[in-house]
Amino acid sequence: MSTGLIERDAQLAIATELLERAVAGGGGLLVVEGLAGTGKTRLLAELTAVARERDAAILTARGGELELDVTYGIARQLFERRLHEASAEERDRLLAGAARLAQAAVGSDADVVFSPETGVDHGLYWLVANLEAEGPLVLVIDDAQWADVASARFLLYLARRVDSLRVLLMLGIRSGEEPADPGLIHHLRAQADRRVVVESLTAAGSEALLRGTFDGTLPAAAIEACHRVSGGNPFLLGQVAGELVTSAPADERALLERINTLIPSEVRLSILLRLGRLDDRARHFAEALAVAGEGASTTLVAAIADLDPLAVTGPLDELTRAGLTQAGDVARFVHPVVRTAVYADISLGRREELHAAAARALADQRAPVEEIAHHLVLTSPRGDERVSGTLREAAERALARGAIQTATALLRRALAEPPAPSDLPAVLVGLGEAALRDGSIPESIQHLGRALELEPPPELAVRTAVALGTAYSAQGRIDDAFAALEREGVRLGGAAQLRLDAERALLANWIRDTTTPPWRDQLLRDFAALEGRTPEERFALVQAGLFVSFDRDGRSDAAVVIAHKALGAGALTAEFPVDSVAGAQAPYVLVMAEDLDAAERERVALFARARDHGSISELLMASFISGQSALARGRLASAAADFEVALDLALTLGESPVGLRSVAFACTWMVEALLGRGQVEAARTVLAGAEALDAFERPELVWARAGRAFFRLGVEHDADGAAADFLAFGEAALAGGYEERGALWRVWAAPALAAAGAHERAVALADEQLAISTTWGAPGGLGTAQRIRAVVGDPAEAEARLTEAVDSLRRSAYKLELARALLDLGRALRRDGQRSRARSTLEESMELAARCEAAPLVADARAELTVLGARPRRAMFSGVDALTAAERRVAEMAAGGMGNREIAQALFVTEKTVETHLHRTFRKLSISSRRQLPQELRAV
Template sequence: MTDTSRGLWEREAESAAVAEAVEDVTQGGGGLLLVEGPAGIGKTRLLAQARAAGAEAGTQVLAARGTVLEREFAFGVVRQLFEPLLAHADPAGREALWQGPAAQARRVFATTNPAAGPAGDFAVLHGLYWLTSNTSQGHPLVLLLDDLQWCDIPSLRYLAYLLPRIEDQSILVAAALRTGEEATDERLLPQITTDPAARILRPHPLSAHATTQLLERELPGSVDPRFAAACHQATGGNPLLLRELARTLTAEGTTASAGNAALVRGLGSRAVRRLVAVRMARLPEGALALARAAAVLGDHADLTTTAPLADQDATTALEGAVALQRLQILRTEQHDHGGLRLAFIHPLVQAAVHDSIDHADLATIHHRAARLLADAGADPEQVAAHLLHTPPSGNREVVTALRTAAAAAAARGAPEGAYTYLRRALAEPPSNDQHLSVLTEAGQAAVLVDLPAAADHLQQAMDMTIDPVQRADIAATLGTTYMYMSEADRGFTVLSEAQGQLAAAQEGRRRHLQAGALAAAIWLVPGRTDIFAALPALRRLPRHDSLGGRLLDCAIASREMIGLCDPAAVSRARAALADGSLTEQANGDAALMCGWNALWYADDEQVVMDSLNAAIKQAHHHGSLSALAQAHMHRGFLWLWRGQLSEAEQDAREALHLAELAGLTMSQYYTIPLLAQILLEKGRLEQAEQTLSMADIASAPVSHIYMNLDALSQVQNRSGDHQGALKTALQAQQVCQVYDIRNPAVVGWRTEAALALHALDRTGEARQIAADELEPARRWGAPRALGRALRINGLLTGGNAGLTLLQEAVSVLKHSPARLEHAKALTDLGAVLRRTTLTGPDAREPLRRALDLATRCGATPLAETARTELAAAGGRPRHTALTGPGALTPSERRVAELAATGATNRQIAQTLFVTPKTVEVHLSAAYRKLGIATRTQLTTALTTSQ
């Protein structure tokens, strides 16, 4: 039955879905309810139903709406959601909301001077997530978001980060999205609206029958069927257009007779504007001016600001507001502090009023609005929102206001907003003494938003200064920016020239620039023999304990590892990363990642794991999406090679999600093959193939694809496409040659090529390729790469010589962290022993160890192979330790250890940077494996021997 009491016509299914979503959140299930459709179709009324249902069910309801004017205002929608809650909370309640990591989001809500310096965009997102989670404690939470298409980018990013984390929390996001409009961000919005758990409602136009019912309710007197049919045809059954038509007819005293049907025909797509214009024509001049001032100021404009903008005193403005409310153009709302706010009944009505303003007058009104808001102490970004709509005039005060707004946006972790304001400041233009600073600030902000624009601004800044230190600081960013734009020569030139201009006292800066150039030559730009030619001299430099000195050591170590297979890289990288200061100062820097690579490819995992954990912690408190995505991706590889496949998959998926949020294409290209390899080892071949298809290898830059090719060849070999695997492995070889990658620990293309050739009965060629990998693997000495090379050579060589190589592989890997490769070596050794001995007893022990290790790793196909071989050898699998402390994964153990100290699930979640649901899952698994039921038993159970 249609709920006409709320003006919901023919919305039974949608109303039921809204009620169900609210009911679910009261039962602990969260998610997204999305109402999608054209303007006026009834989306806002369905959100109003969600608000009413939520209030009736005892939930907290927070509401916000995106607007065209404030789409550049950083976290504008987030602030609409939470500011009333924070304002009305008592001191104790407010502090409870800011508990734990939520405090990192305080700067978002500061009206002036949010904080000194830019915030890490991820640290702010993480803080907002915990603010949301804290808000939902005690009462389920409903977040209502109207006009999602106009939501500012930082708020969209918050939603994209929030949604995957609330499925099992009492948080419902109910949002309305207007179709047919250009969205603020066409990349982030689909990440939100295509959430797998989203419930999507698409209200349809009203039928002719419902149209007649609506008109009979809205209009005085009877409604002639021919008049109703004309209205239905003119409005397409759009509820908003029908109501606007009814209001206009009522205001004009027009009856709903058959004779008046012709009046409504042909209203067309601009119906609302025409209807509003008719009603506005009846307004006194003062009310019209007030409506236009309110339209310029935006939704929920304060009457005390709107009145002076309309050149009116308070009494006149109040009279105008009453007239506008009577004609249902806007409504008045009580302000939290006792005043009145003006809100249009619908964004289309506001747009109609705004469009009635003469274009020549509009800029003047926006300029006056900016001045009024500034004088009233408004947020700098609210002032800047109006300055964006004014023409450049060389006004120094405008430049200062825009820079202040940019600093506020950067401090809130919103580089997009900061760059928008600085770009407008450059157009003003700045005075001579401001210009260099504004150019530099704009360039630094644009690096995360628009690389070509960043390069242009930074190059202009370089050209404006002769100061060597300023030039070096600009060059550090500009050089890398050019390289990411595939303008490598310009990038290296910038870095080289800036180095040469520095005095001896600036050795730390010089080495920082050298580190940037070397890191780019190693991983990003192929064929730079000139950079590599300087390596011997760089290796002879005395140690310089500065940020630049340590970064250069990381880059040198990476080159020693990748191109020379020189174990000296390990001690160099260890020293650079030793005390953790580099991670704190340069998290996300490419040279830091070079240090991680030098150690992880050496299986020297403890130092790099400590550094990665510190990087993840630092990013949660102060860092960026980019830095965190890189750290999770690197740690995912370590977990993979350790054989901790569950932890590896968790890190890989988190890295991929973060890279998608930030639009980091390169990070995605590196993370996709990581996830594919993890899925392959877990036996999810089809998912691995689907994951690799996410990376368009054919069109990817060459610097991105060697890992994708390596992973693809593994998938092809596993699926039986050996011809394809061989072709792909040889493509990987070509990319490795371009980058001079000689270390088999980095890319195992020879392994996959050899296995493919052997499967194609080309064993002689397979043996030669496998043999070629053994020498550099021995030189490098890392157990994982050497063990793999020995294993493949042993399988292909055969006989006693092959058996010896397999035994050596097991010996090399026995005490290494490379548990997955160790399990493979044990399996292959046991299989060979079974086939070459008469009784098979010698095969049983390595196969039992292989089965146990593969099972612990979660490597299902490998475990099945070991089990099959063991049965064929006449052995029975002994009990694999799937219970007791030894069966716990690293994540389960860490959660259990923290729980044993008395920490709550929420405290554990905040410490480990996971959701409370994840803690609950890990703790339940730990209880099951330990055979206990309560927290009080954890300490004893964790110390019990198996």
């Protein structure tokens, strides 16, 4: 393979093999690494040429050390031009489906809701998929170590799914540079299908390069010296050679002395010397290009340099002949080292002038506000209120995207400008919110308090007071938080006061273990009497419903009434901000109160909104509600599928409180559902993943210990270990001061304690839960508590207690729990010699367990029937019963009429994953078409 590259054939061959595989349909990630100047960019260029020969579409981007704060800057470079050049019809096709969410990153669609947890990365993935539908696609990102955090996160999201597409993702990463987010770059490296390291040239390689440059006229001693001073770095070697071409002494001794002075710092100096030899227009163009950044249009650079756009060819050609820039569609330096050298040499005053000119030029071109602000932040304050306004707008977008440091820098600069008096509160609020999210609580309190002193308009005042209350709470200053919320509520009055009173109640609901404000209960009772006619009333009703649900003395019928008023016939789900978990709290109350049909209706609406907006948080909440409802009904396969989706989504939220709590609960409930089906190895895998996260040691993930306890008790028969885990879960709930009705830890812990020999404590916990469940009044939870009390108590009382449990459970939707109670009752009846009644009871248990796909429970019921001398039919878990949780979920969605692409977009998976699940489903069900799915699924 002859390419003109020196000592790079092996790397090129490895990369070409991966390219061929991607073109054939098996996409992948190639990482090309090397120190600055070793030739990774040249290797990527060669690979790009090879890809073009294979008729692959090429999209390119390049990171820049001066553009790290431009959110989704890499994504914009990749796709913005392609979308701009597309016809309206083609653009609609490329942005169809979930891909429309990409507009928040690469477009200016104001209708796209965007936040750190909205699926913009999901949208960008589907934009890539839509582009790939036209043919093989190669995405080339050089200097990826300088990718902004949002773009790096997208690249990782894509890399984990690219194997299902005809897409090769090629990343050039410069070694020895500190990325914006080292963790993301580390994960990208780890995700690579192949990594190619571009080393410095050997002595032979340096000789080959230099002999080509000097046509064999450079003495061997000089070649050796050039290799030594450059370290074999091709870029530095080329710079040394360039200096010698223009000023090489004729005497060999003098030549060697000259070479020895050309150390890397001198090479950088030589760049500036070459620039200094050029005319003013070329120098001004180079300075403007250094300020504009990689890939800037010549029109933009000309505007910055105050040159005629039609007269830039001359300066650009002059720079190219000097070896400083390279020819192409856009203006580029030959290497980032050149740009750095040129930029650093510009005087501070001149640099600010150029950045100001860049901001004006970009504004004239209607560029995204972030790009304009990137330059404005590098200028000194001049009292221009318009500058402050632009910086604030860019900061708000950065804050929404999770770019906290960028937002803070922009807002501080806006504050220094300074802003117009009418804009000052908003700037202070933005700074306060950024500091709060960054953990700088004292600074947050300072900015937010000052903003409230300025008495901002109501909407901003509510936002400010809520943030200030949160900041005070984070410092443990609960009374100050209550006072700030109350004081601002009284000042504003009306709907704003109700909104802030609801925030006070929300805070009071979660600190009940430390203090109970004297006004809390009355305030929440007042909320419960509201009709739910406005968003503020509905939010207040959510707090009232949660209060009733989490209170030990709460009643389910009252909670249901409040929850329905809060929901407002769908109004609550529609009006809550995207990604707000509060939108799912009222449906969760319905699940806890066992109004499962109503909860399911709300889950469908929440799921639809999550899919439309690409909201990870809302899809997570919808999956939890669906999973808990399915688990309660005994639909174990559906429950496991829901919790599998929830776990995957929760993991994408990282170290956020919502993410951590969701990971822990998803692990626990998924393990419960899997073990209920007898899928021991699948449950073991889930727990191994939790252990890899150190979930069983970290307090914020303590809820995952309940999942491990299920496994310890049911599989490993470690009653002591299971009891310890269940009790740790319970202690966390008690410390939080609430009754977690979706996780009855006392019911779980009591059998483990009894098995460990701690009978008195087991009975005490069972009695406690029975009292709580009796007051709550929901029949499923009551029957469950009654069953456990019978199991751990006096065997002489078991039959009567279990009969009560069965009666309660028959009035509920808890079919699996009913099957368990019937099994326990059948055992008690058999021991009491009531064989006929025992047999009918056990047969009903076995039938219900089979409908729930609860293989272990079926086996237990059969074993009891066998002891009675019966010969029960063997329930064969085949067909639908044999489907995995994920296969079941995909099959249900396909049976409902959704196409493969729709399913993939809704579940945040790849289309290939959906195809794989359906292929396996067809095989297990012995069908050949998705048209047969509805009938097969209805049969169970």
